Amino acid sequence: ETGVTQTPRHLVMGMTNKKSLKCEQHLGHNAMYWYKQSAKKPLELMFVYNFKEQTENNSVPSRFSPECPNSSHLFLHLHTLQPEDSALYLCASSQEGILEQYFGPGTRLTVT
């Protein structure tokens, strides 16, 4: 499989559940990102990892917890979410020397 993959594609969870989103990139990139995409809003950058080190955390609530065990895998651990956290969560990767980001298909998250 090539490119950036994300699982699951759809997730429905209650406010008291704990779940994790997974992202894997097969491009040999050294940077990975989590974005939140809500309707009529710009993509919101949540977390950035460069060479497995977190370099960005844009004031994301602690109910979102990222994990990057290696440069190919990125997780977003979710717990005690709120209904307003329902959105499409996109993972992306990039490589130093390559200008653009490559995106995964996203996980559609619904918090009930």
Next chain:
Amino acid sequence: AQTVTQSQPEMSVQEAETVTLSCTYDTSESDYYLFWYKQPPSRQMILVIRQEAYKQQNATENRFSVNFQKAAKSFSLKISDSQLGDAAMYFCAYRSAGNQFYFGTGTSLTVIP
């Protein structure tokens, strides 16, 4: 922080016609990069075209071209000979020299057969 503005939430174009999507951005940097991404209904975001700010020549990729006006901080996308497969959300994006990415709110393009 840099901001990217797409003032057209929705656009429509007749098949085989030409459409232009607008994008403006705000920055104090001189070195940066601009992109147009396409997100079809299946949701995978893919790169359409990119422009380096230091290049004066407008980028072109087949039916897609940009009109980059650096002084005006404008970066519009022109789609020629529109096809049904061009229907998607289009996002304008800015990348700083420090590898920070900023996206606009998107323009939903409908192609009318």
